[in-house]
Amino acid sequence: MRSSTPPGQPALVALDWGTSSLRAWALDRDGAVLSTTTSRDGLRAVGERAAASQLPPADAFARTLAALSDTLGAPGVRALACGMVGADGGWTTAGRLDLPIPATAGALEPTMVPAASPAVGIVPGLRATPDATGSCDVIRGEETQVLGALARLGDPVDVTLVLPGTHTKWLRVADGDIVDFTTVMTGELHAALLDATILGDPARRADAGDVAGPPRTDLEAFDAGVAHALSHPAQPFAARLFSARTRYLSGELAPTGISSYLSGLLIGDETAAMLPAALAAEAPLALCADGPLGGLYQRALSTQGVTAPLLEDTALDGLRAVARAWGLLPPALPAPSIPSA
Structure with a gap:
């Protein structure tokens, strides 16, 4: 061979x-x-x-x-x-x-x-x-990204890797072994909410050219979503999601900012839920992502006082x-x- x-x-x-x-x-x-x-x-x-x-x-x-x-x-x-x-x-x-x-x-x-x-x-x-709970979890494709990320980091024996995507993975390496990971469907939920619910209706009309007007910047809307997710932890997640609707109706959120706001809500909720276990492992944390998504995760983590290097490609x-x-x-x-x- x-x-x-x-x-x-x-x-x-x-x-x-x-x-x-x-x-x-x-x-x-x-x-x-x-x-x-x-x-x-x-x-x-x-x-x-x-x-x-x-x-x-x-x-x-x-x-x-x-x-x-x-x-x-x-x-x-x-x-x-x-x-x-x-x-x-x-x-x-x-x-x-x-x-x-x-x-x-x-x-x-x-x-x-x-x-x-x-x-x-x-x-x-x-x-x-x-x-x-009797549930298992699966990865296909990200295992190869993990190898590349570990090589970039100097092959650490202990690390937590976050691999954002349609199905984000939080993966743990301990004593040189891949020991566990958790899949979070953040990316797919974002697409479904934007494309098939009332929350995304104004954004879809804006994309079709029916709504005009200068939107908030994407990062402003994203940061607002993260802040809302982090500041209302006792609310049911579905209630926090509806804030995308009420903020649009009140004029706080422009139609073209809804997608970024939903990203902030979802990524804020995900990182807040996953960080405690990751930090308890007392191992370095790193992001492994291509394109702009990795930067959004970095931004959400930074809001919570966590700095993580971003490894691409x-x-x-x-x-x-x-x-x-x-x-x-x-x-x-x-x-x-x-x-x-």
Whole structure:
């Protein structure tokens, strides 16, 4: 499985392949990025295309990867993917590993896609064991971001990582093992509230051009939502949510600020609920996120007196680590020593 590709030539296509979109990179044998692309061809779109054309799903995924590889200038190059492409209904089921597991790339053996040519491996997800309520929890894709984040932090043996997204994860590393995580559906709740409830009606009309007028800045509205969440902890969460409606009716909140206000309410509520356990662990806290969402979590945490570094684009670092651990790329060369004077 070892790569014999010369430096500077594509040796691996790395993919962070999610439900609605994907990112792809062509890497040379040293792990250097030769080209990159993004696509809306996530799990859902590929499945819909397969159904519409009556293609076997595996063929639809293979064609999608072939087109991406051509775009990257890496035709016929083997691939390593993480994310929902390995879930039920994806290209192939990559399974989930039960916690605790070492927080190392060597613990995440890729599942090879049957009959794929060139070879395609998919990183497995993780499963937390049932808690006192009998519930378990699952991750798929974020485990690879975790590897990249830990490498950036110097591979600490104890840390709490927050991975904001559609389904935000609060993940605990203790004594060098991934021991537990909790999923919070903050991002999906935000989308549902904005798109399908009375709270989002003014924002939807504003987006359609029916409402004019200068809105509050997004950060002002976000900060107001965080402040409301933190200052009314005894109120039922559903009651706090309705403040988005009453503030709009009173003129305190412009239609175009409603989305940010709801984000503040939700992220404020989430961080206030999750921080006590994270701080009780007496371990460093770090954020692992791409795009503006990580900055919003930083802002909400700062309001509560917590400073957390923000690590971006860690999925690629994690994919590189898995590829090296499992022979899809050669091991990284050690840094040259500097002779003493």
